[in-house]
Amino acid sequence: MALRLLEERIRRDGVVREGDVLKxxxxxxxxxxxxxxxxxxxxxxxxxxxxGVNKILTIEASGIGLACIAAQSFHCPVVFAKKTETKNIxxxxxRTQVRSFTHGRVYDVIVSKRFLGPEDRLLLIDDFLANGAAxxxxxxxxxxxxxxxxxxxxAIEKAWQPGGELIRSRGVRVESLARIRSMSEETGVEFx
Amino acid sequence: MALRLLEERIRRDGVVREGDVLKxxxxxxxxxxxxxxxxxxxxxxxxxxxxGVNKILTIEASGIGLACIAAQSFHCPVVFAKKTETKNIxxxxxRTQVRSFTHGRVYDVIVSKRFLGPEDRLLLIDDFLANGAAxxxxxxxxxxxxxxxxxxxxAIEKAWQPGGELIRSRGVRVESLARIRSMSEETGVEFx
Numbered sequence: 001m002a003l004r005l006l007e008e009r010i011r012r013d014g015v016v017r018e019g020d021v022l023k024x025x026x027x028x029x030x031x032x033x034x035x036x037x038x039x040x041x042x043x044x045x046x047x048x049x050x051x052g053v054n055k056i057l058t059i060e061a062s063g064i065g066l067a068c069i070a071a072q073s074f075h076c077p078v079v080f081a082k083k084t085e086t087k088n089i090x091x092x093x094x095r096t097q098v099r100s101f102t103h104g105r106v107y108d109v110i111v112s113k114r115f116l117g118p119e120d121r122l123l124l125i126d127d128f129l130a131n132g133a134a135x136x137x138x139x140x141x142x143x144x145x146x147x148x149x150x151x152x153x154x155a156i157e158k159a160w161q162p163g164g165e166l167i168r169s170r171g172v173r174v175e176s177l178a179r180i181r182s183m184s185e186e187t188g189v190e191f192x
Numbered sequence: 193m194a195l196r197l198l199e200e201r202i203r204r205d206g207v208v209r210e211g212d213v214l215k216x217x218x219x220x221x222x223x224x225x226x227x228x229x230x231x232x233x234x235x236x237x238x239x240x241x242x243x244g245v246n247k248i249l250t251i252e253a254s255g256i257g258l259a260c261i262a263a264q265s266f267h268c269p270v271v272f273a274k275k276t277e278t279k280n281i282x283x284x285x286x287r288t289q290v291r292s293f294t295h296g297r298v299y300d301v302i303v304s305k306r307f308l309g310p311e312d313r314l315l316l317i318d319d320f321l322a323n324g325a326a327x328x329x330x331x332x333x334x335x336x337x338x339x340x341x342x343x344x345x346x347a348i349e350k351a352w353q354p355g356g357e358l359i360r361s362r363g364v365r366v367e368s369l370a371r372i373r374s375m376s377e378e379t380g381v382e383f384x
Contacts, residue, residue, distance in 0.1 A: 031307040032256075032270040034263040060253035064224075065270065068257040071226040078224040078257065084295075103276075115223040 003043050003177040006155065007191055009036060016183045020130075020158070028155060029062040029127050037069040040177055044123065044153040045073035047175045051150040053123040055079060057116070057142065059098075059109065059134050066155060067125040074123065079115045081141055083107045094144040098137035101130070109137045116145035124152040129176060132163025139170065151175060159192050195235050195369040198347065199383055201228060208375045212322075212350070220347060221254040221319050229261040232369055236315065236345040237265035239367045243342040245315040247271060249308070249334065251290075251301065251326050258347060259317040266315065271307045273333055275299045286336040290329035293322070301329045308337035316344040321368060324355025331362065343367060351384050 015023040027033040053074050058067035059081045067078045083098075084107065093110040100107060116122075124138045135152055142149050149172055157164050157176035167174050179192040207215040219225040245266050250259035251273045259270045275290075276299065285302040292299060308314075316330045327344055334341050341364055349356050349368035359366055371384040 025304065026306070027269075030271065030274070030304055032260060032263075032272070034260050034270060035267075037260065038264075061256060061272065061274070064253060064256040065260040065272075068224060068226050068229065068260050069264075071224075072230075072261075075227075077219075078226060079222065080224070080253065080257075082222070082253070112217065112222055114218070 001043070001047055001175060001177070002179065002191065003040060005036065005039050006178045009033075010156065010178055010180075010189055014189060016185050016188060018185065020161075022156070022158070022180070022183060022189070024156065032065045034065070034069060037066055038072075040066065040155065041070035041073045043177060044070050044125075044175060048123055048150055048153070051123075052121045053150045055116075055120045055122050055147075056125055057081065057111075057122045057138055058125045059083070059138060062127040063125050066127060070123070070125055070153065079111060081109045081111045081138060083109055094141050096137050096140035096144070099131075099133045101133065109141070111141050111145075113145070116141065116147055118146040120145070120147040122147050122149050124149060125154075126152070127155045129154040129157040129163045129167070129174065130161040132166040135163065135167050139167070139172065153177075156180065193235070193239055193367060193369070194371065194383065195232060197228065197231050198370045201225075202348065202370055202372075202381055206381060208377050208380060210377065212353075212375075214348065214350070214372070214375060214381070216348065224257045226257070226261060229258055230264075232258065232347065233262035233265045235369060236262050236317075236367065240315055240342055240345070243315075244313045245342050247308075247312045247314055247339075248317055249273065249303075249314045249330055250317045251275070251330060254319040255317050258319060262315070262317055262345065271303060273301045273303045273330060275301055286333045288329050288332035288336070291323075291325045293325065301333070303333050303337075305337070308333065308339055310338040312337070312339040314339050314341050316341065317346075318344070319347045321346040321349040321355045321359070321366065322353040324358040327355065327359050331359070331364065345369075348372065
């Protein structure tokens with residue numbers, strides 16, 4: 001379900017760059033418009049109401065702000081998957097790998113076993129869905145933990161890229177608040 | 193000013209490990225208790241009320257959730273400094289370096305010039321203050337941008353480490369919601 005407020009903001013402040021890049025760093029993933037995030041959190045709550053979500057799982061860094069604000073609507077905690085192992089996380093982690101197309105490399109992505117388990121019914125949150133690599137990684141972690149997945153809340157889906165179909169074909173409900181059909185530097189952004 | 197709610201949570205759920213490590217990953221920096229964050233945000237707002245804060249600056253990843261929730265009390269946007277350059281941020285960035293004692297290496301930390309300037313009066317937010325490396329990095333970025341700094345809001349300060357004095361000696365007001373005087377695996381945590 002599209003969120004008009006987000007679409008309008010993308011139209012106004014998003015910048016299309018060559019190489020399929022949509023810069024939304026003025027409000028979504030570098031500078032963060034928390035009031036916009038509140039509207040997005042309320043919309044995901046409306047869409048996933050009654051689905052029994054008791055935890056939000058996201059991935060550092062851009063997902064964290066969205067996840068925290070959404071968690072206020074769901075009255076549940078957030079867990080964010082980390083992209084490298086740190087000294088502060090002991091051995092007991094679920095681990096998968098995610099290819100970042102933006103950075104051109106593969107990350108190890110981990111989450112502590114203490115914070116994900118069969119009792120969890122997860123909403124996955126991320127800012128972008130394009131190739132589906134990050135979201136697939138979150139699904140892997142949920143599966144390793146035996147957690148259920150109520151669905152995924154995405155801010156911006158690049159609908160011409162394969163991620164959306166990939167994830168939906170795994171039986172996961174994906175709710176993207178802005179689905180972009182196509183975009184170009186000349187004509188800007190066209191939504192689905 | 194100490195926030196009793198945070199101190200109690202650290203006493204209950206924090207785990208002291210060898211090497212001066214305090215694990216608070218069940219509520220502060222891996223799993224996130226957003227309701228606790230709300231209480232912390234309100235306390236920083238009470239402490240910095242009337243200081244003209246119009247932007248919150250933090251550093252990925254652990255600071256982002258705290259910063260977003262605090263921003264709701266201040267009705268202002270968040271900017272988070274990034275630890276490596278990505279393709280999506282064009283050349284025009286302020287840049288400094290931060291040594292991570294946890295990871296044992298030096299990061300480049302950047303923020304886009306578009307989101308930090310002389311018109312900004314910043315509240316710096318981070319989860320830990322120990323050696324002061326991350327907070328010094330944020331101060332560097334603020335100075336490079338010509339932005340004013342109203343102060344720093346810290347969740348947990350390890351008061352026996354040099355960061356607090358280092359930052360305060362630069363004339364910056366630091367408000368740590370839990371200041372730990374000492375800690376050990378045997379006796380746990382003692383607050384100032």
